[in-house]
Amino acid sequence: xxxxxxxxxxxxxxxxxxxxxxxxxxxxxxxxxxxxxxxxxxxxxxxxxxxxxxxxxxxxxxxxxxxxxxxxxxxxxxxxxxxxxxxxxxxxxxxxxxxxxxxxxxxxxxxxxxxxxxxxxxxxxxxxxxxxxxxxxxxxxxxxxxxxxxxxxxxxxxxx
Numbered sequence: 550x551x552x553x554x555x556x557x558x559x560x561x562x563x564x565x566x567x568x569x570x571x572x573x574x575x576x577x578x579x580x581x582x583x584x585x586x587x588x589x590x591x592x593x594x595x596x597x598x599x600x601x602x603x604x605x606x607x608x609x610x611x612x613x614x615x616x617x618x619x620x621x622x623x624x625x626x627x628x629x630x631x632x633x634x635x636x637x638x639x640x641x642x643x644x645x646x647x648x649x650x651x652x653x654x655x656x657x658x659x660x661x662x663x664x665x666x667x668x669x670x671x672x673x674x675x676x677x678x679x680x681x682x683x684x685x686x687x688x689x690x691x692x693x694x695x696x697x698x699x700x701x702x703x704x705x706x707x708x709x
Contacts (some may be wrong), residue, residue: 574681582635584688590659590696591626598655604697611665618665621700625659625684636686643680650676651700657685674703 559630562709592598611619629637631656643651650664659682668678684692 565592580635583631583633585629585631585634585639585684585686585690585692586635587630587694588639588682588684588692589628589694590682591628593624593626595626595628598696602697603695606697606699606701607663609663609700609702616699620665623663623664625661625680627659629684636685638685640683641680642683643678645690648676648678651678651698654656655682661698664699669702671683674705676700676702 590598590603592605599649607621607623609621612623613620625641627639629639634707639657641653641656645652650666652664653660654660654662663676669675677697679695679697682694
């Protein structure tokens with residue numbers, strides 16, 4: 550009888566394991582993390598920025614004045630894929646000290662503040678800055694996009 554009980558318990562255990570493996574309950578409240586795979590910088594109207602290198606040209610059109618200095622606000626957008634990313638968090642950045650006229654005021658939503666410039670060279674009335682958008686969701690490194698932003702303050706004067 551001892552052998553029979555051991556075999557019966559072993560069979561019940563084996564069938565219980567097989568039953569749970571085949572028809573087991575899926576765990577609830579466990580959501581798999583979907584990381585950002587690609588990002589792309591878009592302009593304020595959510596249009597793609599074309600070119601090689603990709604360059605966005607803005608004409609300086611001030612809409613804010615503070616302490617006698619005029620500023621222009623501009624908001625970059627982002628295209629984040631896949632659409633079902635768990636944490637859709639990005640970070641806009643620019644090289645430190647690249648220009649004093651264009652500042653990223655909010656690194657998470659692409660808000661730029663462009664300061665007026667009155668001391669530009671007459672033949673090159675522009676401010677240039679490189680802007681990088683990186684995924685900030687804790688996923689794989691290197692998911693980023695870059696554009697070159699050029700602010701045109703006036704028409705250049707051609708000498709000669």
